[in-house]
Amino acid sequence: xxxxxxxLMLVVFVMSAQAQKKKKADDVKAIMDMCGCYEVExxxxxxxxxIKDYEQHENYRSAGLEYVFPVKKSKDKIxxxxxxxxxxxxxxxxxxxxxxxxxxxLYTFQKDNTWKYNGLDKKEVEGQWTQKVYQVDDGxxxxxxxxxxHVDGKSYWESVADAPLPxxxxxxxxxxxxxxxxxxxxxxxxxxxxxxDNQKVVRGENDELIAWEKGWNTYTKTEDGKCQVAAxxxxxxxxYWADVRAVWDELFASKETVKIKKRVDDKVLFMxxxxxxxxxxxxxYDSQKAQTEIKVVIQKYLDSDQRLSMK
Numbered sequence: 001x002x003x004x005x006x007x008l009m010l011v012v013f014v015m016s017a018q019a020q021k022k023k024k025a026d027d028v029k030a031i032m033d034m035c036g037c038y039e040v041e042x043x044x045x046x047x048x049x050x051i052k053d054y055e056q057h058e059n060y061r062s063a064g065l066e067y068v069f070p071v072k073k074s075k076d077k078i079x080x081x082x083x084x085x086x087x088x089x090x091x092x093x094x095x096x097x098x099x100x101x102x103x104x105x106l107y108t109f110q111k112d113n114t115w116k117y118n119g120l121d122k123k124e125v126e127g128q129w130t131q132k133v134y135q136v137d138d139g140x141x142x143x144x145x146x147x148x149x150h151v152d153g154k155s156y157w158e159s160v161a162d163a164p165l166p167x168x169x170x171x172x173x174x175x176x177x178x179x180x181x182x183x184x185x186x187x188x189x190x191x192x193x194x195x196x197d198n199q200k201v202v203r204g205e206n207d208e209l210i211a212w213e214k215g216w217n218t219y220t221k222t223e224d225g226k227c228q229v230a231a232x233x234x235x236x237x238x239x240y241w242a243d244v245r246a247v248w249d250e251l252f253a254s255k256e257t258v259k260i261k262k263r264v265d266d267k268v269l270f271m272x273x274x275x276x277x278x279x280x281x282x283x284x285y286d287s288q289k290a291q292t293e294i295k296v297v298i299q300k301y302l303d304s305d306q307r308l309s310m311k
Contacts, residue, residue, distance in 0.1 A: 020127070024101070027129060027148040030155040031078050031099050032070070033187045037227035038219040040066045044168070044196075049211040056211070060168050066094065066219070067230035071238070076101040081241075083230040091233040093241070093274075095141070096134040103130040106143045107252060109162040111177050111203045113262060113303070115140045117255040129157065131183070137270035138244050139260060140252075142181060156186035176200040176210050191219040240277050243290045247298060251308065259303040272297045 044060040065085040072079040082094035102125050107115040130145040144159030163179045164170065180199040185192060196215030202208040251258060262268065276297055280290050295308040302308075 023127065023148075023150070026150045026155070027101075028078070030148055030150070030157070030187050031080070031129070032073075033155075034080060034185070034192050034219070035068050035070060036191065036221050037224045038066045038068065038191055039222050040064050040220075041218045043216045044213055046200075046211045046213050050209055051211075054211060057173075065222075065226060067227035068219070069231070069234070071096075076103075081234070083227075083234060085227065085230050089229060091230050093136055093237075095136060096138060098130075098132040098134070100130045100132065102126060102128060103145065105252075105255070106130065106145065107132075107140050107258065109140075109142055109164060109178070112259070113164060114257060114259040116257050119255075120145070131157070131159070131185075133163075134248075135270065137273045138241065138248050139269060140248075140258060144181075144183065154186065156184060158182065158184035176202050178203045178207070179213075180207075191221040193218055237277065237281065239285060239287065240281055240290060243287055244273060244294055247291055247294045247308065251298070251302075251306065254306065256306055257304065258306070261301045261303045264300050269298070269301045272300075 041063045042061065046056045046059075049056065067083045067085065068080055069083075070078060071081045078099040080097050080099070082096065084092040084094040086092060102122065104120045104122060104125055106118045106120065108118045109115050125145055128145045128147050130143060132143045133141045135141050142161040142163035144161035146157055146159035148155060148157045160180065160182045163181050165173065165176070165179060178201045180201055182197040184195040186195065194215070194217040196213070196217075198213040198215060199209055200211045200213060202210060260269065264272070273294070276293060280293065292310055295310060299308050
């Protein structure tokens with residue numbers, strides 16, 4: 001009887017391990033299915049406010065061509081870069097999303113351009129993937145952790161994360177300071193969908209909700225040739241952005257609170273880093289020198305006692 005029990009336990013263990021392996025493989029496939037050349041539509045609309053005399057803002061809608069591709073892919077980490085193509089020839093480095101398996105290290109947004117390190121217990125993230133979303137300058141934006149779900153022919157991932165104001169509003173509004181984002185990424189027949197149910201919040205001692213917002217962003221696959229100009233652009237610029245990521249990674253490894261100034265010399269950070277990109281790539285590129293100059297720029301924007309190593 002004891003031998004039978006041990007055998008059953010072994011069988012259950014093997015079956016569980018196989019199921020976990022298949023589940024992770026399905027997760028990876030779903031993440032990689034976000035890659036490709038896409039016609040993208042961005043749609044946002046405020047839907048409800050608990051404030052009686054609140055004046056709803058106009059709906060936001062835009063569209064474009066976007067190239068999504070893996071910068072890095074390893075067993076437990078997939079880095080996807082987005083490039084926006086404007087007018088068939090102009091390339092704008094867009095947002096980046098990193099996917100980490102069973103990750104315990106998060107930077108969570110507080111308010112006032114401040115992110116605080118949050119360490120999780122391994123048991124909390126078992127089988128989960130963290131999505132870390134970064135600004136166009138590869139600085140922090142928001143992070144959430146959850147499990148990919150594969151059921152009834154659907155694959156989706158959803159979580160809630162605090163975030164700063166979106167770029168479409170951060171220079172236009174000051175009536176709220178935190179967006180509580182409920183993000184859902186679903187792989188579809190046409191490509192994928194980024195669905196959002198967002199709360200616009202005034203954060204002081206407590207949170208005051210001023211409005212709900214619905215986001216519906218569709219990524220519809222199109223022929224890869226339309227995005228070749230973006231692939232070519234990245235081939236010329238990837239070395240610089242690898243160094244930018246390395247500098248940010250050094251900062252995040254400190255696990256200290258990160259606070260970033262909105263403007264220095266009346267310029268936001270991405271403007272300075274984009275200008276430095278053009279300057280450095282116009283000459284013989286030296287990675288060590290580049291990282292030093294990148295650190296000088298980012299250091300100016302750190303509104304804290306943190307000091308980047310200039311070695």
